[in-house]
Amino acid sequence: MGNRVKGRVKKKSIKAASHSGMGSKRKLSRMGKRQKKNHSGLDATFIGRSACLKRLQITLKDFRRLCILKGIYPREPRGRTPSNKKGQVYYHIKDLSSLAHEPLLAKFREFRAFMKKVRRAAGRNEKDEAARKESYAPTYTLHHLVRERYPRFMDALSDLDDALALIYLFAAMPSTGRVSSKIIKKAQALAAQWGAYCSTTSSITKSFVSIKGVYMEASIQNCKVRWVIPHAFTQNIPKDVDFRVMATFFEFYETLTGFVLFKLYNDLGVRYPLPVTSSDASDCSSILTANLHVLGKILSSAQGAATTAVMEAIEEQKSSDDQEAKEKDAANVIAAKSKKLNKSVNEALGMIQGDDSDKDSEGEDDDEDGDVDISAPLKDALESLSQEHKIGVGAEKSMTLGEDATKRRNLFAGMTFFLSREVPKGYLEVVCLAYGGKVGWEGNDSPISIKDPHITHHIIDRPKLPSSYDDLPKSREYVQPQWLLDCANFHFILPSSRYAIGEQLPAHLSPWVDDEEEGYKPAYAEEVECLKNGVPYEPDITSDKEEEVPALPADEKSTNESESEDEEANEIAREKQAIDKKKKEEEEAKKMAKSMMSKKASRLYGRMQHGIEKKKEKSENLSRKRKELDAAKTKAANEEPVEKKTAPKKVNIKAPEMNQRKEIENVRGKTPDGKTIQKAKVERLKNERRAIEKKYESNENKGSKKRRKTKK
Numbered sequence: 001m002g003n004r005v006k007g008r009v010k011k012k013s014i015k016a017a018s019h020s021g022m023g024s025k026r027k028l029s030r031m032g033k034r035q036k037k038n039h040s041g042l043d044a045t046f047i048g049r050s051a052c053l054k055r056l057q058i059t060l061k062d063f064r065r066l067c068i069l070k071g072i073y074p075r076e077p078r079g080r081t082p083s084n085k086k087g088q089v090y091y092h093i094k095d096l097s098s099l100a101h102e103p104l105l106a107k108f109r110e111f112r113a114f115m116k117k118v119r120r121a122a123g124r125n126e127k128d129e130a131a132r133k134e135s136y137a138p139t140y141t142l143h144h145l146v147r148e149r150y151p152r153f154m155d156a157l158s159d160l161d162d163a164l165a166l167i168y169l170f171a172a173m174p175s176t177g178r179v180s181s182k183i184i185k186k187a188q189a190l191a192a193q194w195g196a197y198c199s200t201t202s203s204i205t206k207s208f209v210s211i212k213g214v215y216m217e218a219s220i221q222n223c224k225v226r227w228v229i230p231h232a233f234t235q236n237i238p239k240d241v242d243f244r245v246m247a248t249f250f251e252f253y254e255t256l257t258g259f260v261l262f263k264l265y266n267d268l269g270v271r272y273p274l275p276v277t278s279s280d281a282s283d284c285s286s287i288l289t290a291n292l293h294v295l296g297k298i299l300s301s302a303q304g305a306a307t308t309a310v311m312e313a314i315e316e317q318k319s320s321d322d323q324e325a326k327e328k329d330a331a332n333v334i335a336a337k338s339k340k341l342n343k344s345v346n347e348a349l350g351m352i353q354g355d356d357s358d359k360d361s362e363g364e365d366d367d368e369d370g371d372v373d374i375s376a377p378l379k380d381a382l383e384s385l386s387q388e389h390k391i392g393v394g395a396e397k398s399m400t401l402g403e404d405a406t407k408r409r410n411l412f413a414g415m416t417f418f419l420s421r422e423v424p425k426g427y428l429e430v431v432c433l434a435y436g437g438k439v440g441w442e443g444n445d446s447p448i449s450i451k452d453p454h455i456t457h458h459i460i461d462r463p464k465l466p467s468s469y470d471d472l473p474k475s476r477e478y479v480q481p482q483w484l485l486d487c488a489n490f491h492f493i494l495p496s497s498r499y500a501i502g503e504q505l506p507a508h509l510s511p512w513v514d515d516e517e518e519g520y521k522p523a524y525a526e527e528v529e530c531l532k533n534g535v536p537y538e539p540d541i542t543s544d545k546e547e548e549v550p551a552l553p554a555d556e557k558s559t560n561e562s563e564s565e566d567e568e569a570n571e572i573a574r575e576k577q578a579i580d581k582k583k584k585e586e587e588e589a590k591k592m593a594k595s596m597m598s599k600k601a602s603r604l605y606g607r608m609q610h611g612i613e614k615k616k617e618k619s620e621n622l623s624r625k626r627k628e629l630d631a632a633k634t635k636a637a638n639e640e641p642v643e644k645k646t647a648p649k650k651v652n653i654k655a656p657e658m659n660q661r662k663e664i665e666n667v668r669g670k671t672p673d674g675k676t677i678q679k680a681k682v683e684r685l686k687n688e689r690r691a692i693e694k695k696y697e698s699n700e701n702k703g704s705k706k707r708r709k710t711k712k
Contacts, residue, residue, distance in 0.1 A: 042077055042079070042081070042082070042085075044093070045077070045092065046075065046077045046091065046092060047090065047091055047092075047093055047096055048085075048089065048090060048091075049063075049088075049089045049090075049091065052091055052099075055096065055100070056096075056099060056100060056105065057109075058105065058108060058109070059112075061244075062108045064248070065108075065248045066099060066102065066104060066108070068245070068248045068249055068252065069104065069142060069145055069248065069251070070099060070102060070104075070145065071145075071149050072098070072099065074090060074091055075091065075092050075095075077090055103140075104140060104145075107138055107140040110138040111137070111138050114136070114137055117133060118130050118133055118134065121133060141255075142251070142252055142255040143255065143259075145252070145255075146252075146255055146256050146259050150256070153260075153263055154221070156256060156259060156260055157220060157221065157223045157225065157260060158223055159256075160225050160227075160256070160257070160260060161225060161226050162253070163253035163256055163257050164191075164227035164257070165227045165228050166246070166249055166250055167187045167190050167191055167194075167250070167253060167254075167257060168191050168227060168230060169230060170183055170187035170246075170250055171184065171187040171188040171190075171191045172229075172230040172232070172235060173235050173237065174234075174237070176237060178237060178243045179237070179243055179247075186254060187250070188287050189273075189276075189287060190254065190258075190261075191287075191288070192286070192287040192288040192290070192291040193261055193272075193273070193291055194257070194261065195288050195292075195426070195430045196274075196291040196292045196295050197264055197265065197268075197295075198218045198220075198430060198434060199292065199429070199434045200268075200292070200295055200299075201220075201268075201401065201405065202408045202409045202434045202435065202436070203218040203219055203220050203405065203434065204217070204218050204430060204431055204434040204435075205217050205219045205224075205404075205408070206488075206489060206511040206512065207427070207431055207485050207488060207489065207511075208489070208510050208511060209482070209485065209508060212228060213228040213229050213230045214228070214427050215227075215228055215229075215512075216228075216229060216430075217511075217512075219404070220264070229426065231424075232424050232426070261273075268299070269299075270295065270298050270299065271298075274291055274294045274298070275294060276290050276294050286425065286426065288426060288429065288430070289429070289445065292433070407491070408434065408435050408436070408488075408491070409434075409435065409436040410436055411435040411436060411487070411488070411491060411493070412435040412437030412487075413436040413437075414456075415436075415437045415438070415456045415457060416437065416439075416440070416448060416452070416455045417432050417437050417438065417439050417440070417455070417456070417458075417484070418441065418448060418452075418458050418476075419439065419440070419441040419442070419459050420442060420458070420459060420460040420461065420462070421441075421442040422460075422461050422462065423460065423461050423481055424481075428459065428481060429441075431484055431488055432484065434488075435487075435488055440452070440455070450472065451471075451472060451473065453473045453475060455473070455475075455476045456475075456476060456477065457476060457477050457479055457483075457496070458476050458477070458478045458479070459479060459481055459483075459484065460479075460480070461480060461481055462501065463501075463502055464501060464502055465501055477496045478500065478501050479496045479499045479500065479501075480499045480500075480501065480503075480505060482499060482505050482508055483496060483499035485508070486499075486506075486508070486509075489509070490528050490532075492528065492532055494528065494531070495531075506524045507522060507523075507524045509522055509524060509525055518615070519615055519616060519618075519619035520619035520622050520623060523626060523630075624684075628677070628680065632677055
């Protein structure tokens with residue numbers, strides 16, 4: 001036992017922790033509460049995918065579908081992730097709780113149990129029983145998810161870009177085993193309904209043809225909606241794409257687009273979905289044309305019903321007015337006869353009664369004059385409306401279009417377009433109708449014949465006109481499809497000579513590029529701007545004209561010229577000094593401001609200036625290349641007529657390589673310095689490389705220390 005007293009607690013070792021002998025309350029006050037597992041840190045806010053599947057008790061396939069429909073995506077944990085959990089997929093714990101209370105989760109479980117019964121019946125070779133149970137499959141809708149994710153209509157409209165892109169993609173796909181025909185038909189119907197609405201309301205604002213497809217933009221209720229239409233080529237479906245995920249996205253986007261179209265068509269006063277029957281679809285070459293036909297028919301019938309009701313009301317009001325006028329005329333005749341009889345009986349009494357009756361008649365006339373027909377303006381308006389309908393005003397007049405939409409509708413007003421068979425009809429038809437034109441095409445269901453004399457523009461995409469077009473009317477113009485899109489983007493009818501058949505087309509400029517922000521304006525954009533302003537386009541020649549000076553004697557002329565030259569030189573020197581002084585002051589102010597900045601702000605400012613300089617350098621490079629090309633083209637154009645007039649050159653047999661080189665230089669053209677374009681390009685690239693090397697050498701902050709030491 002040693003020296004320890006009996007009954008006392010054995011003392012702890014000196015190496016034991018200081019809090020080992022403390023009580024629980026003292027430990028809590030000093031060390032804090034010990035956290036339990038999964039109650040703090042990364043495990044408390046984020047959860048892995050395998051743990052989600054265990055908690056929800058569903059398969060990975062159903063979990064993916066549920067996350068896509070619910071709009072829940074993996075998240076990256078904030079802070080430092082443990083080394084053993086790097087690369088793991090995490091979901092937020094709140095997202096998991098929302099998934100646990102989702103009604104679709106129960107439907108997925110019901111469907112899973114139902115499929116077990118069907119497989120059991122199919123395994124027992126009970127085909128009739130399996131077919132009978134198939135009709136009892138559980139169904140579900142996604143309406144509550146659309147209302148939950150998009151509480152306002154503008155939220156759904158602003159998120160329609162991805163939905164339309166996927167819908168148009170499925171509409172262009174072939175019907176194979178991986179993509180069902182039911183999905184493709186539904187996508188084609190939705191795309192046709194959207195295109196019919198945009199063309200009817202003149203909502204298309206921008207369009208651009210690229211390698212990936214045709215980019216379109218529509219302005220609906222001051223909201224920009226942009227989507228991509230794939231080219232009408234044979235689509236090769238890749239094998240490494242999981243179409244089950246895409247089909248799940250389409251399932252939600254189908255419901256979302258249906259909600260949006262229902263609201264938009266309801267604003268037009270049209271019931272959605274459109275009653276497009278199989279006969280309408282068979283009569284038309286495309287579903288879009290069928291939807292356009294049905295929508296126009298509904299709007300025109302609604303306009304006709306309104307005008308007939310108005311005409312009936314006007315006729316009823318006119319008949320009632322005529323009847324009242326007849327009754328008043330009969331009463332006046334009876335009163336006049338009674339007056340004459342009373343006068344013949346007693347002259348004095350008749351005079352008194354005559355005065356009273358005159359007063360009464362004057363009062364009646366005053367009352368009649370006092371009754372103002374307040375419905376006259378309404379009648380005039382209704383009559384004008386009925387007259388417009390009789391004349392043949394279309395259904396579009398019944399819609400209230402905005403100011404911008406009205407301008408777009410008037411661009412192609414009075415024009416009739418005919419699309420050749422090699423031209424893509426889908427998006428061109430939408431653009432033509434959205435900007436107020438009429439469209440026809442090669443087909444039995446075309447509303448316009450190919451020989452119609454009212455056709456103003458024939459859209460054709462061939463190197464030359466076929467001989468069969470010689471019999472067509474000469475009043476039309478033959479243009480390439482790019483003319484339509486460029487006119488719509490610039491909101492201006494461009495000259496068709498640049499887009500004639502066989503001509504080299506001008507640059508197809510993107511309407512989403514801001515030239516002022518980029519710092520460079522393409523040549524064709526400048527040309528179109530000059531056309532809009534009615535100014536002739538002169539890229540290199542300045543339009544400043546010299547003022548005419550009266551003729552002077554030789555001595556006075558020489559003295560005046562010398563004085564004017566001295567004054568001009570002094571004025572130029574003063575302006576240069578003022579500009580240099582201003583630049584110096586600005587640089588000093590910038591340096592002072594930069595010295596007052598913090599380290600973080602100065603770095604940010606340096607990155608901003610670097611980006612601005614890069615953009616400026618890019619624009620200067622583009623403008624320089626453009627000047628070189630313009631100079632080469634003008635020189636080649638000036639040399640062509642000289643070569644035609646002169647006699648053919650003698651070929652030197654001894655030096656065939658030299659003659660061949662000269663001929664190539666004459667064909668390619670030269671720069672104003674007398675150098676070939678290829679040589680000028682090589683020299684320019686060398687000069688740029690030398691300038692970069694000089695800048696690199698002069699800059700002390702850049703480059704490695706080893707390189708600077710070797711140079712020293």
